[in-house]
Amino acid sequence: MSTTSGEPQDGTLISKKRIGDDPAGFTALTELLTAAGDTAEDPIPVAIETPRGLMVAAIRATGRPVYAINPMAVARYRERHTVARAKSDHADAMTLANILRVDAHMHRLIPADAELTEAIAVLARAQQDAVWRRTKASNELRSLLREFHPVFLAAFADKSATNLAKPEARAILAIAATPATAAKLTRARVTAALRRAGRKRGIEALAEDIVDKLRRPGLRQPDQVEKAMGRQALALLATLDAACTGADDLEQAAAEEFRKHPDHAIITSFPGLADLTGARVLAEIGDDRRRFADARALKAYAGTAPVTRASGRSISITFRRIKNDRLAAAGWVWGFSAAANTGPAREHYLRRRAHGDRHSAALRHLVNKMLGQLFYCLQNGQEFDPAKAFGQPITTTPEPVAA
Template identity: 60%
Template sequence: MIYCGIDWAEKTHDVALVDDTGQLLAKRHITDDAVGYKILLDLLAEYGDTEQDPIPVAIETSRGLLVAVLRTGKRKVFAINPMAAARYRDRHSVSRKKSDPGDALVLANILRTDMHAHRPLPDDSDLARAIAVLARAQQDATWNRQQIANQLRSLLREYYPAALDTCATWANGLCRPEVRELLKAAPTPARAARLTRTQIQAALRRAGRKRGIAAEADRIRDVLRVDYAHQPPLVEEALGQQILALLIQLEAACTAADDLAQAVDEAFPQHPDADVILSFPGLGTQLGARVLAEIGDDHERFADARGLKAYAGSSPITRASGKKSSITRRWVKNDRLNHAGYLWAFSAITASPGAKAHYRRRRDDHGDWHAAAQRNLFNRMLGQLYHCIQKHELFDEHTAFSAQLTAAA
């Protein structure tokens, strides 16, 4: 059997082929373009690569055009963590020398000796991969929006507390369009105190507000005219300019998050597993798409539910040495799926009586803290999701939490 290792770089790649005995059969230095990809495929074909029996490939990345080319057909592509590859390098040399051709040889030998211990890239459908792109982009846009909003809040606390008091009762706070329009009209407290009811009402209408404009304008006007401490006028004007610059970034981040959310709303319901995922309490379109993006639709990716739980970081891990043993939470995990799991468990507590009873039992009977109880609930529901997706069954409350519902009753 032939094994291929590719040391990936930005512009060029090093390729190495080895056989079962570890003998180097061929090595190439290819460019990151269509010509280089053709040289690679021709090299693999020269050493017996066929559509029915492709040569497995190890590479240190799971994304990019090179990986897309290699994943066509039935070929198994193994994305090896660079840290793991560095540990394997010590098996072949004690001098700690490093070179790109040498790393390609190391990757090929990883497959030769330990291919069973590594997992190939999942065979997800094109629709699932497209949903993954949109869901991750929307998640990144949401995090970016919140980061800019935090910067804006920190700056407003330095010189403009009235703006924070204005939006204190609104959901989403500084990310609302009403706040952005008001700050554009009055980026400093001095200008805000001079705003008239008509100007405030016009700002609310520009933000898309339809009802209660007059009453809300009166409330905002009263808040903005309360006596606050002020920065010196020149400093206040400079901070106002900084606020306007941040508003441009926040506007772009809000637009990106909304547009990507709409794209997810259109793409996710088209997936065959969408109805199963949406049947679970606490999972909507956006959160369900994030879960699907990380677990994929390759039903053979995980051997059992335990593998999925370990991948999500919801199952505990045991560290034992001699007479010492400790059970702690996992640190090496899929952070995106783990983050979605906490949001899922938090929403499920109020959406599912069984989930709420399970959470209360972990808090009261086992003494778990809030985060630990949430993680335990996520761990249980993730196992139920694995079963339902494998069997393509919808979530059933009484089947999932029969014991908890009986105890609660």
């Protein structure tokens, strides 16, 4: 940690000290800032490379302005003073202090979101992480079953793929981890497993169908290899069960907190935004109305606004790669849901498809448009109005949305 002088602003080092991420370290920080001229009326701004953590929360609670500087930006600033690529905590602290001294106007304060919004962000991001872990665990388990137990995958195949995250599939796999055990299953055991999984209707018919499919002949691994793979499958199944349970519990918790937020009615008034997706969007954009200067800034943050590169006579327009990945993922789900249902949003999607856009480009254009509308509605406290947002609907022949 380093502090530089403010009168005159010549970047002279006033003091430096190494502190810990604990109460003693926070006390040392406040004492150092006070000695440097920090007051309640004119607090000294703090630059740090992370927007979260206990130290950041403690500093923000004191009312001091906090700037979270991207580590890549810090590295570029460091290269202005040395090309040796030397790195140390002291040099990084000096770089952060000089960033605020010289270019504070080029950086933004950490958004002043409400406590409820920060809680929603924690739950929504955790739920999104759980979903990604669930997908990863499901893919790993499917890959393993394809090597030694393809009959099970075929038994639970839905159209072209097997959803191993379904409770019924996980319950049956727990008692049929190998082709040998699957072939010996009785209808009674399968029925009991389906009931434990929460199945309410059509249990007897489904159990009979599953037993018949699991008894179909197929290629087999050697016995000892098959048993070993079965143990591995059960281990992956335990990981998948935990991810599914976590995703479901966090989804409910995030939705409950989101319903308490004042922006809930505005966000969920948009087509394609329900409690979970709306909570994910709110978690990333926050409720600090000063966070984004305009709608274009929000669109760039979400990655829906294109990037124009101009050099001489060469001009190229490409999609944005640097973005908030969580908001971009939520935007994809938002756009797909909005375009799949009848309404102005789908009409706009079809218009872009007729214009020549591919599926992903049309969805991105739709989300880009709705993000601008969301920015306006949040700034003005208005709910979504399809007539104002999309104008007069067009007449077109519906076509299925590509997966």
